[in-house]
Amino acid sequence: MRIFLAGATGVLGVRLLPLLIEAGHVVAGTTRSAARTAPIAAAGAEPVVVDVYCAGALTAAVAEFRPDLVVHQLTDLPDAAADIPASAAANDRIRTEGTANLIAAAGSARFLAQSIAWTPAGREAVIAGHERAVLEIGGVVLRYGQLYGPGTYYEAEPPAHPRIHVDAAAARTVALLDAPSGIVPLTED
Template sequence: MKIFVAGSTGVIGRLLLPKLVKAGHEVIGMTHSPERISFIEGLGAKAIVVNAFDREGVLSGVGEVRPDVIIHQLTSLSQWDLADNARIRIEGTRNLVDAAHAAGVKRMIAQSIAWAYEAGDHPATESAPLDIQAPMPRKMTIDGIATLEGAVAEIPHHVILRYGMLYGPGTWYDFKGSVAEQVVNRKLPATDGIISFLHVEDAAHAAMLALDWPTGPVNITDDEPVPGTQWLPVYADLLQAPIPDYQPGSNRWQRGASNVKARSKYGWVPLYPSWRSGFVRSLR
């Protein structure tokens, strides 16, 4: 296949490109930075320089390539800028979808999140509603996700990957990431809120496998939704950080997500089935 990857140098894209190339696909990586051309080419892909907010540029780039499938991994998370990330989910996705329509692209795989669901007592399945009535600032993220998923659903064959909380190289949970910094400075308390984690290697692997998956959303998380009271002390210990304080309670939406659909229907098996082993591998 000829595959156009938007967000090709992000924490997932940089792992995804070599997987796609090794599988024999012709890969075109989109970047907004000319300085990253050599990096993309070093992974065996072709590079195209386009800013996701440049509508005409995206239309022209996708139209020139005319890929068989677009993989959308665009984010703006390195500086924890939720407003900019929501914007790229809304405007960047709209530009990619319109470019796909114009170029006759019938297949798209897109990154979403597995913590956008309404509150509930059990890990969320894909049938649970998105939390569209959430208050600010969470509403900003949910609006971006809802708009992204609605736009991507316009493509006849689409797979929406609802990723768990990403950890691993280059993420907030890496040694020098923003979460690690908070933990080292004892600014992040352990709560009862439940998170479903996902190693970035598993995120990239799922994006490649999704080329053969049926249309619709699917949770891509590890097997073990976990409260902060369990994972945060382990994480802090691996960072050699102080023991985190305990803060009772949680946000109502912190329920985790179920990966049963991905496992039972698609045969997806995470390389890191638990955050326990994944944290150790990532931080030692």
């Protein structure tokens, strides 16, 4: 399968990319920075430097790759968990404008998008709108629990439920590439 992985250098994307390659898929992985293309290429994928907010460039990049599936793993989160409230608007923009641009660029390709299995105060409408947009095109919404493990906000100890280890989240995502449209929770029991 040809897979366009938006967010290939994020905490989930860096784990998902090699799993997709190992499974035999042809993958294009996006990053906003030319300086971050080397790990994408080293994993065996085609690096694509594009900003999700530049709709024309994004549409051209997706059209050129001709994917069967677009996997939306984009977020705009800060490096420190304490900074999340101050950066909520940036992440909301990814869920609204970024998702709309990626859906438009995907055309007839199948669509799989990350979401979250909890609802932070004040973010209800944005999360619901993001998920609704994905479901309206027959896409799959993956509601990840809070990620923990190397490179996450919870490297040393797991957070409260709902949660999932970042490696398990990536592995379970690969198993859902052909899932029917709907919402799939990805959390630990």
